[in-house]
Amino acid sequence: MLDKQFWETKHKESYGRYHKVTEFARFCYYNFMKDKKGKLLDLCCGKGADSIFFHNKGFIVTGMDYSSEGIKQFNETQKRYDIFLTALVKDITEPMQFEADSFNFVYSRAGLYYFTDEELKKTLSEVSRVMKSEGLLMFQVKSVNDKDYGKGKELEKDMYEDESGYVRHYFSKDYVEELLKDFHIVINEERNIPNGSAYLEVVAEKK
Numbered sequence: 001m002l003d004k005q006f007w008e009t010k011h012k013e014s015y016g017r018y019h020k021v022t023e024f025a026r027f028c029y030y031n032f033m034k035d036k037k038g039k040l041l042d043l044c045c046g047k048g049a050d051s052i053f054f055h056n057k058g059f060i061v062t063g064m065d066y067s068s069e070g071i072k073q074f075n076e077t078q079k080r081y082d083i084f085l086t087a088l089v090k091d092i093t094e095p096m097q098f099e100a101d102s103f104n105f106v107y108s109r110a111g112l113y114y115f116t117d118e119e120l121k122k123t124l125s126e127v128s129r130v131m132k133s134e135g136l137l138m139f140q141v142k143s144v145n146d147k148d149y150g151k152g153k154e155l156e157k158d159m160y161e162d163e164s165g166y167v168r169h170y171f172s173k174d175y176v177e178e179l180l181k182d183f184h185i186v187i188n189e190e191r192n193i194p195n196g197s198a199y200l201e202v203v204a205e206k207k
C-alpha cells in the first residue's frame with residue numbers, strides 16, 4: 001500500500017485541479033446506472049468530482065479516501081455548491097463501518113491498484129459484504145499492457161514501485177476474473193489511450 005503522505009502532498013500540489021467528472025464515471029452512469037437509484041460508495045474518491053456527479057444524478061453517495069487533504073478539498077467544493085454528501089477520511093483496506101447489504105453500487109476510479117494481492121482480496125471481500133446482491137461493482141485500474149508496466153522495483157507479481165515511491169499493481173483480465181469470484185462479470189475491457197496508457201474497466205454484479 002502507498003504511504004498516505006504521498007497523497008497528502010499530491011493533493012496539496014494539485015489544489016484547484018481535478019474537479020471535473022471523469023469519462024469513466026459518465027461511462028458507468030450512461031451504460032449501467034441511468035435507470036437506477038440507490039446508495040453508492042466511491043472508494044478512493046479523492047477530491048470527489050465523480051462522487052458529486054453521482055450525487056447530482058440522484059444517488060445517495062458516500063465517498064471514502066484516506067487523504068484528509070483530498071477530503072478537505074472535496075468538502076470545500078460541496079460548500080461552494082451548497083450540497084451535502086458523506087465524505088469519510090478512511091483507509092479502504094480497513095474493515096468498513098457499514099452493515100452488510102448497504103450499497104447498490106461500489107465505484108472506484110484509479111483507486112484499487114495500490115494494493116498487494118493480499119490487501120486487495122481482503123478489501124474486495126469487505127466490499128462484497130457491504131454490497132447488496134445484484135449490486136454493481138465498477139472500477140478502472142491500470143492494465144498489464146500499460147506503458148509503465150515493469151518499470152521500477154518489483155514488489156510482487158505485476159506490482160512495481162517507481163523512483164518517486166509511486167506504487168502500482170497492474171491488472172490482467174485473468175486477474176480480474178480471479179478476484180471477482182463472488183461476482184458475475186458484466187464487462188472486463190481494456191481501454192488504450194494513444195499516449196500508451198492502458199486501463200482495465202470492470203463492471204460486475206454481486207451474485
Ligand SMILES: C[S@@+](CC[C@H](N)C(=O)[O-])C[C@H]1O[C@@H](n2cnc3c(N)ncnc32)[C@H](O)[C@@H]1O
Nearest residue numbers: 007044045046065066067070090091092109110
Ligand atoms: C489517482 S487518485 C484517484 C482519485 C479519484 N478517484 C479520481 O478519479 O479522481 C487515487 C486516490 O486513492 C486514494 N488512496 C490511495 N490509497 C488509499 C487507501 N488505502 N485508502 C483510501 N484511499 C486511498 C488517494 O488518496 C487518492 O485520492
